[in-house]
Amino acid sequence: MNLVTLLPFIVLIGAMFLMTRSAKKKQQAAAQMRDHMAPGTGVRTIGGMYATVKEIGDDTVTLEVAPGVHAIYAKNSIGAVLEDAEYNRIVHGAGDDLTIDTPVVPDDASSLTLDKDADKDADKPEGEAPKLDLGKKDEPEADEPKADEPKDEPKNGKADGEAGTK
Template identity: 80%
Template sequence: MSLMTLLPFIVLIGAMFLMTRSAKKKQQQAAHMRDQMTPGTGVRTIGGMYATVKEIGDDTVTLEVAPGVHAIYAKNAIGAVLEDAEYNRIVHGIGDEAETDTPVVPDDASSLTEAPKADLTKDADEAPKLDLGKKDEAPEADEPKGDEPKDGKSDGEAGAK
């Protein structure tokens, strides 16, 4: 066999070796990160939930997801162990004083649906009238009404008159 025939296989084996090595390195980093957990540490799960570590077992970890609410997760479900300052900033909003340029988002949509406040400085007679596009005159008898088809058929079938 020639070297040109074996070259693709050599490249493929080399690429597989590098990918396996990279995956092992990532697994080792994740295991090291999980070893940094102690009770009271803030974590983020791989699903994006933030919680506080309460107990650590061999393969599981008990997380406090809300005050007084505990859940048991696999250690592999921990995506990141957070520093106290970062956890408090994300979960409790502590330390966000520097970010005053961010807009305030309301908790509900009531401010988006409320009617605008009337201008109390104007007289009630001067209030602008709202035009809803309705005509003041009644429709004539030979004009078709809004939902009625022009050909007089209501079932949608086509046919000759």
């Protein structure tokens, strides 16, 4: 046979050998990393959730995902075992390099509006809130009866729900 026809097959077999070898190395490294887990260690799952290891079984691990909340995961779902300092920095925000560049938003909207009427309200007593005009009128509309007047009867003389003939 010709060596030129066998060369692509030899390259393909060699590439497959290298890929399986690197995959085995990755699996061994992941298994070794999981062996370093101990109760109290911070971990990140392959889904991206950060938790603390509580118990380790043969194929499972119990994680505390929130204070008092425990979940059981497969050991294979652990993506990384974290150092204590890194886990605390990520989960609790602890660290000297943590700075917040975003503005702080207040709990109410009062500080977000300009206080145009501050001069008008300065002479009022401290506990008294200014009156707001909400568009309500003290007098009833012309169509509405006053509280002491009886309501008008319907135009057809029938009460609601009464059947009648025309």
